[in-house]
Amino acid sequence: MRLKPKPGDYLILVFVIAAALMMMILTYQQETTRKIAVIVQDGEIIKRIDLNEIDKPLVIAYEGEYPGIIEAENGRIRFLEADCPDKVCVRTGWISRNGQIAVCLPDNIMIKIEGSETPTDNDTDIILR
Amino acid sequence: MKKVALNGLLISLALVLSFLERFIPLGLIVPIPGIKLGLANIVTMFALFYMGFHSALIITLLRCTLAALLFGGMSSLLFSLAGALLALLAMALLKVGYNKMFTLLGISIGGAALHNTGQILVASLMMRNTAVFAYLPILLLAAVFTGLLTATISSNLFHVLDKTSVVNQMR
Numbered sequence: 219m220r221l222k223p224k225p226g227d228y229l230i231l232v233f234v235i236a237a238a239l240m241m242m243i244l245t246y247q248q249e250t251t252r253k254i255a256v257i258v259q260d261g262e263i264i265k266r267i268d269l270n271e272i273d274k275p276l277v278i279a280y281e282g283e284y285p286g287i288i289e290a291e292n293g294r295i296r297f298l299e300a301d302c303p304d305k306v307c308v309r310t311g312w313i314s315r316n317g318q319i320a321v322c323l324p325d326n327i328m329i330k331i332e333g334s335e336t337p338t339d340n341d342t343d344i345i346l347r
Numbered sequence: 348m349k350k351v352a353l354n355g356l357l358i359s360l361a362l363v364l365s366f367l368e369r370f371i372p373l374g375l376i377v378p379i380p381g382i383k384l385g386l387a388n389i390v391t392m393f394a395l396f397y398m399g400f401h402s403a404l405i406i407t408l409l410r411c412t413l414a415a416l417l418f419g420g421m422s423s424l425l426f427s428l429a430g431a432l433l434a435l436l437a438m439a440l441l442k443v444g445y446n447k448m449f450t451l452l453g454i455s456i457g458g459a460a461l462h463n464t465g466q467i468l469v470a471s472l473m474m475r476n477t478a479v480f481a482y483l484p485i486l487l488l489a490a491v492f493t494g495l496l497t498a499t500i501s502s503n504l505f506h507v508l509d510k511t512s513v514v515n516q517m518r
Contacts, residue, residue, distance in 0.1 A: 222450065224447075224450050230449070231452075238485075241487075258476055261474060261476065306380045319478045322380075326474060330481070
């Protein structure tokens with residue numbers, strides 16, 4: 219049908235797209251040297267993996283209502299298998315960039331990649347004597 | 348009395364649309380949990396434009412509750428209510444400038460964007476984590492497309508309905 223857009227329509231369109239692009243730029247800008255994958259289940263961190271330190275594939279099984287398996291490689295991580303009904307987590311595929319996440323909503327589990335300038339075991343910035 | 352019957356009819360129509368869109372595997376294209384077209388929003392828009400905010404609110408509340416009871420589960424009730432109510436509020440506000448500033452296009456896209464924002468807010472509260480906001484930019488772009496789709500369907504629908512006597516009797 220002839221649905222002629224009015225000025226306000228363009229305003230909303232531009233605003234929504236600009237907001238989305240800005241968020242994307244802000245997320246991907248924080249590229250750091252170290253990538254730490256954090257696995258969070260029910261709001262609690264169950265594992266932290268330094269993705270830069272992995273040489274051979276690492277497999278992590280998790281429990282819960284719908285158990286599954288997470289696979290980590292050098293620089294990337296993914297849901298390999300899951301018993302959840304929708305399998306959205308598995309279809310998300312590998313995530314490898316800072317700020318990226320993979321979520322399994324049915325099981326309330328999430329993998330996120332956090333950047334860090336320092337290795338995981340060293341949270342100290344500087345030691346003053 | 349006629350209004351009650353029409354409200355009931357619209358609630359069931361919205362429910363059917365909510366149910367049907369569960370079979371559209373949009374998650375295959377955009378792998379984000381729970382992403383959908385938002386077809387039920389067509390009914391919300393109809394109610395908002397032809398019957399008023401009050402009816403639209405009742406229809407939205409009951410549609411979300413019934414959908415959660417029938418096929419969603421309780422956690423999905425929070426999600427859909429947060430999204431649907433924010434969207435309704437946004438559309439009701441934008442409707443003030445209908446035909447002057449906005450058409451159904453802007454109203455529908457604005458509603459879809461707010462809907463998705465509301466869902467991310469609830470998701471971050473439920474997962475006690477702000478990382479889910481990483482999905483928001485993709486969901487906002489998706490809202491542009493789903494908003495365009497529902498606006499196109501709604502405007503065609505309104506166009507046809509305006510010609511029939513059904514709608515005129517109603518008002």
